[in-house]
Amino acid sequence: MDHKLSPELEELRRTVEEFAHDVVAPKIGDFYERHEFPYEIVREMGRMGLFGLPFPEEYGGMGGDYFALGVALEELARVDSSVAITLEAGVSLGAMPVHLFGTEEQKRTWLPRLCSGEILGAFGLTEPDGGSDAGATRTTARLDETTNEWVINGTKCFITNSGTDITGLVTVTAVTGRQPDGRPLISAIIVPSGTPGFTVAAPYSKVGWSASDTRELSFSDVRVPAANLLGEQGRGYAQFLRILDEGRIAIAALGTGLAQGCVDESVAYAKERHAFGRPIGANQAIQFKIADMEMKAHTSRLAWRDAASRLVAGEPFKKEAALAKLYSSTVAVDNARDATQVHGGYGFMNEYPVARMWRDAKILEIGEGTSEVQRMLIARELGLVS
16 A cells, blocks of 8 residues: 555545635634534535535535545645534435445435535434344335325434535434345335425434434334335345445544644643743653654554555455554543543533533544444454354
8 A cells, every 4th residue: 555645635635624724613613602504614525525525416416436535535634524424424325325336316306416525424323222233124115006106104313414594404324124034124215305204303312413413303104205215125235335345434534633633732732831940841741641642643544545555446344444443542532531631620611622622532432333233244254244
C-alpha cells in the first residue's frame, strides 16, 4: 500500500480540511447545543459534491470511491462528528444500497438527488428488540397482489437522517416470507418520505452527535409499489451485511478523524495554557500523553486506509474493516478521554471542542456493529468460529 495520497486525494483532503475549519468549526457548536440540524452546512457539503464522492458521474456522482469518502470523513470528524456522521450515513447507508442493488430506474430516480445532497437517504435496519441481532427483524412486508403493493408494518429505531426536512427515502428491511425451515426471508424496500402510514418520531435526546438527526420510525399499513423492492426478494439480509462491511470502513475513518482532532486540540491547548510559570506542554507527563494519542490516531489511519484500499481493489476486506472499526472506535474513546484530561476543567465545558468529542466518541463503539460484534467477526475470519 502506498501511504501517500494521490494528488487528487490530497487536493480533496485540503479542500475538506479548509471547509471544516472555516465553515463548520465557527458554527457547529451553536447547532450542537441547540440540538439543531445544520441545514446550510449540509447544503454546502452537497454543493461541494461530498455526497456524490463514491458514485459514478452518470448518476450525478464525483466518480470517486470509498477511499475518497474516507478521506473526507476523517477531515470533517477532526472538527465535528455530527456533520461527519450526516455525510457517512447519507452515503454509506442512504445512497449506497440504491447504487449497489437498485434497478436502473431506481438509480436514475434517486441517485442524482442523493449525490447532490438535495435529499438525504436513511437505512431502516435496527429495531427496538433487535439491536445487534438484525436477523431477528419483526417488521413485515406483505405483497398485496390485488394492488401490486407492499404493505409494511413495524418499527425501526436509532435511524440516522430519517426525519430531516430534506430526507427523501428510507430503505427498510422487512420479513417478506419464510424459508422451508421457518427462518425469515428478509427483503429491503424503498419507502419515500411522506408515504401515508409512515410516521417519524421526534428526534432522540442524545448524549452526543447532537447536531445530527436520529429518530424512531413506525410503519402502519404503509403501501409502496412492488417496484420499490431493492435487490432480490429475500436477499435483504445479505445486502445489509455488505452495506455494514463497507460502512465500517467509513466509520473507522470518522473515528480516526475524531482521534486526530483530540490530538490537534490538545497540542494547541498545551502550548497556550500556562501553569507554574510555563506551558503545560513543557511537562513530560503531558508530552507523553499527547504522544500516545498521536500514535493511536496514526495507527488508526493506517488501519482504515488498508481496509479501504482492499475494498477499492476488489480484494477481501471483511476482517480488515472489522479491525479498523474496532480499533478506531477504541482509540477515539481513549483520545477523547485523554484530551479532556489535558484540558482540565475547561475540557468539561461545552464551549471547548474536546467536550463535544468526548460526548461523540462513545457511540462509535456501538453504532454500525458494536465492538463485541467486531471481535466476533474477526474471530470468525480467523477460523475460530464455525
